[in-house]
Amino acid sequence: MRSGQARHFIDAHGLWLAPATVLLATLAFLPMRPLLGSEQWGWPYMLVVGLVASTWGVGLAIFSSVLAFFLWNFMFITPYYTLHVDRSGDLVHLLAFLVVALAVGSQTGRLRESSEAARLQASRTAALYRLSSHMVQGISTAEMADKVNAEVRRVLDHATTAIWVCLSQDSNMLSPLPGAAPQAVTAYSFEAVKHALEDPDGKDIFTTRDSTFLRLSTTSCHEGFLQIHGYTNLGEDDTLFATSVAHLVAVYLENRHMSEVAMQASAAQEAERLRTALISSVSHELKTPVASLTASVTDLIGRETTPSSDELKESLTAMTADLSRLDRSIGNLLDASRLEAQAWKPTPTRFEVGELIGSVVNQLPRELRARIAFTVPEGIPSIRADFVQVTRALRHLVDNALQYSADTVTVGADFTEVGLVRTWVADNGPGIAHHEQETCDDTARRACKRCEADRRSGCGDLVSAASRRILVIDDEPQILRALKAILSSRGFQVDEADSGAAAMDVLLEHTPDLIVLDLSLPDVDGIELCTRFRTWLTIPIIVLSVRSDESDKIAALETGADDYVTKPFSAGELVARINALLRRTSSEPSAPVxxxxxxxxxxxxxxxxxxxxxxxxxxxxxxxxxxxxxxxxxxxxxxxxxxxxxxxxxxxxxxxxxxxxxxxxxxxxxxxxxxxxxxxxxxxxxxxxxxx
Missing domain, CATH: 1.10.10.10 (Winged helix-like DNA-binding domain superfamily/Winged helix DNA-binding domain)
Known part of the structure; x- marks a missing residue:
């Protein structure tokens, strides 16, 4: 039997163990009766009384003193086995023993009770400390319930616990947490806590036929109940201990609830950030082909002369490519919406990795296919996946590689040691900065990259009338093609640049009459590029960008841009603004009066x-x-x-x-x-x- 169980047994059965101890001591003393005089047996009995007092307290010590008084008289004072006392000296010894035994027993019992109270208080304090330490470590609710049950059982012997909590803040349903003692979770307990929940103004502590219940409440909400099974009449100190445990549990549950709310808010904020990045990316992907289409259509409508069949064919071919890109962007947006709504279901099929790569490359314009190299060894097994979605994912990688790298892009596949087929795209582009890799989710990196490019980069340059030269800076081939067609048809000489470095090369050769700058260059901040231009150029600069935020317009104009046109744009409006700026510069310094x-x-x-x-x-x-x-x-x-x-x-x-x-x-x-x-x-x- 463990020491704790032995202590509980001794404390619980003191009513018969205390007199039994005196009787057993008497039986042990009886064979030694001839060795001591009758007046000397008070001392052994005094030791027995002290033992009883130190074990069971004052009450049983007094009872044991009286019992020892009579047993000494009955067994060790002549005549034996009677309560008659022949000598007056023996009577004095008996009465003196009784007085001293009562005094010693009472004092020793009080010391024992004080010591026991101190021990129990230390035990309660240690239990509360251990509980609070566990709870601040972020343990689960099931672990918390186990710890509470163990600590309460350690202080209140044979007690078991159950923690009843509301299933939700607005619910009237209670459920015990995992880890609750099985004997505590009964239909009767359920009815008791249900009735108490329906009476929010009821007592904080109430008892049933086999348990004590404590309401778990905080300043902000009511969390549930702590049930202590096996105790229906707690003492003052035990009630204080149980109340402290209930407060700890209530605070733990409230903190956990607040943490869950905070996590949900953080997850919602992150989802909103990714959604914003996605919308920004999709906005660019949608507006670019729309801008190109608008420019081509308005150019054809606004021309004073009928375009030749070759020019018309070239424009229609470009518009077809823009429509295909627009269709892909809309499809990606719809897929993203389905994923967010959890309405997308994959349709896996089996196919060869070469079929996947071939499908992606065949979607590219003919001039871009020449930049693709392949590394697909023989013997790669077929794969089973959603062909459409995998194709779109690989197409995004290839598009990024072609856009941000001027060299050959390699598309390959291999079979890893762990039995996976891996498809990859390699290029010599600038890549994603380390800090962006840490802050951007894999699915949103392209969106974040595009967002930053749109905020910072520069693009597009134009010139005005016949013999006027315009530099167009844009990283989108279809926009460059549309702008060149629009401006060339109106007599402008057009230079093209798809990056800041290429624009600087053109400017070193000759100075144009006007620059059209788009804010999505891959290699340089567009605002910074405009600032550089203004250190040595006085020619007009028109910003042509998909970004429509006021902050972007103000930043561009304050760093030296002369005008700002938002995509999609009308060819007629752009040409009119170009002509206005060229007229102003050609008439300077004699401004119109x-x-x-x-x-x-x-x-x-x-x-x-x-x-x-x-x-x-x-x-x-x-x-x-x-x-x-x-x-x-x-x-x-x-x-x-x-x-x-x-x-x-x-x-x-x-x-x-x-x-x-x-x-x-x-x-x-x-x-x-x-x-x-x-x-x-x-x-x-x-x-x-x-x-x-």
């Missing part, structure tokens, strides 16, 4: 504005704003540029003040001030005076 727009006449030299031949009175600030827009006609002027030019410092006035002056100006010169046709606002960026 008189501008006529239908019934509106603005004469800067005479400081005069006429509407329907009637003079309009403007305030000095209104005239300065109008004059700045006239000097930059058809060109975007940012709020910061307006503030610096009119007020002398861009931090002296806010945008709302400028808007008030512009509103007053529109009421004086616009035919319909609420629907302006001359002074147009670029949301979040600035103003533009439209002259066409």
């Amino acid at each position: 008189r501008l006529e727009l239908d019934s509106l006449v603005i004469d800067l030299a005479r400081h005069e504005v006429l509407v329907d031949d009637a003079k309009v009175t403007l305030t000095p600030i209104e005239f300065e704003i109008l004059g700045l827009l006239v000097l930059n006609a058809d060109r975007l002027v940012t709020w910061k540029q307006l503030a610096a030019a009119v007020w002398g410092a861009d931090d002296m006035v806010d945008t709302r003040t400028i808007r008030v002056h512009v509103s007053n100006l529109r009421h004086k010169i616009e035919p319909h001030p609420t629907v302006p046709q001359y002074i147009m606002t670029e949301p979040g960026v600035g103003l533009r005076l439209i002259t066409r």
Whole structure:
């Protein structure tokens, strides 16, 4: 029998063990009766009383003292086996023994009880400390329930526990946590906690016929109940211990619930981040072919001369390729939606890896196929997978490799030592930065890369009239093809560059009259490239980008761009803006001093504005704003540029003040001030005076 079980047995059976101890001692003393005088047997009995007192406390010590008093008289004082005392001296010894035994037993019993209370308190404190230590280590709920059961059983002998929790915050159903003692989980217990749950204002501690229940509550919510089976009448100290355990369990459950909520919020935030990255990537993949198609169609419609059959065939071929790319992007977007909604089901089929690679390569334009090399050894076994999805995944890898590498791209396959067929794509491109590999999910890396490229990169350059040269910088072949067709048909000489490095090579050979820069170059930050251009070039720069955020427009214009056109774009609008910038540069430094727009006449030299031949009175600030827009006609002027030019410092006035002056100006010169046709606002960026 273990020491804990022995202690519990002795404590629980003290009512008969204490007198039995005195009787057994008497039987042991009886053979030695001739050895001691009758008055000396009080000392052995005093030791027995002390033993009883130190084991069972004051009550049984007093009972044992009285019992020893009578047994000494009955067994060891003449006449034997009677309670009669012949000598007065023996009576004095007996009475003295009784008084001393009662005093010694009471004192020893109280010391024993104090020592036991201290031991139990130390045991309770240690149990609470161990429980709190386990709970802060992030153990599971089942482990927590096991620990609670073990610690409560250690303090309250033979007690077992069960922790009843709500299945959800809004549920009226209770369930015991794994690890609950089987004897505690009964139909009667279930009914008890169900009734207590329906009475939220009930007692925090209540008892049933075989258990004590403690409500698990925190400041924010009610978590459930702690059941201590086998105890229905806890003492004050045990009640305090059980309440402390219940508080620890309640805090643990609340913290775990809050952790789960935090994890769900973090997962939702990560899902939203990936969704945003995906949408940004898909937005680029959708807008690029749409921009190319729009440019080609508007170019064909806007041409003054009928295109030749070869030109028409080339345009239609390019539009067919754009439509195919658009179809793939839409298919990818639909697949992503199905995956997110968990509505996609794979359809595995068996095929050869060479069939997979051949299918991907055959989807590429003919000029790109020449850059593909193959490394597919013989003997690779067939594979079973969803052919359509694997093809799309491999196509994405090949597209990225072709876009970000100018050299040959190798597509290969091999059979690994662990029995897997591996398909891979190798190129000499810049790759993904180490910090991006850590922060971007595999499925979103391309999206993140594209997002960063769109935020930073540069692209596209153009020139204006016959004999004018335009540099177009764009990494999308179809956009380059469309822009070259549009500009060449209008008499411009077009130079092409698909990266920042290629653009610098063109500029070293000759300086164009205008640059069209797209914000998706693979090798350089587009804003940085524009800044570099402005250190030694004064020619106009038009940004042509799929990015439509105000921050991108402001950043581009403030680093030196003269205009900003968002894809998809109209060929006519782009050409008109190019011509406007070229007219402005060709007329500098003699800026226009008189501008006529239908019934509106603005004469800067005479400081005069006429509407329907009637003079309009403007305030000095209104005239300065109008004059700045006239000097930059058809060109975007940012709020910061307006503030610096009119007020002398861009931090002296806010945008709302400028808007008030512009509103007053529109009421004086616009035919319909609420629907302006001359002074147009670029949301979040600035103003533009439209002259066409």
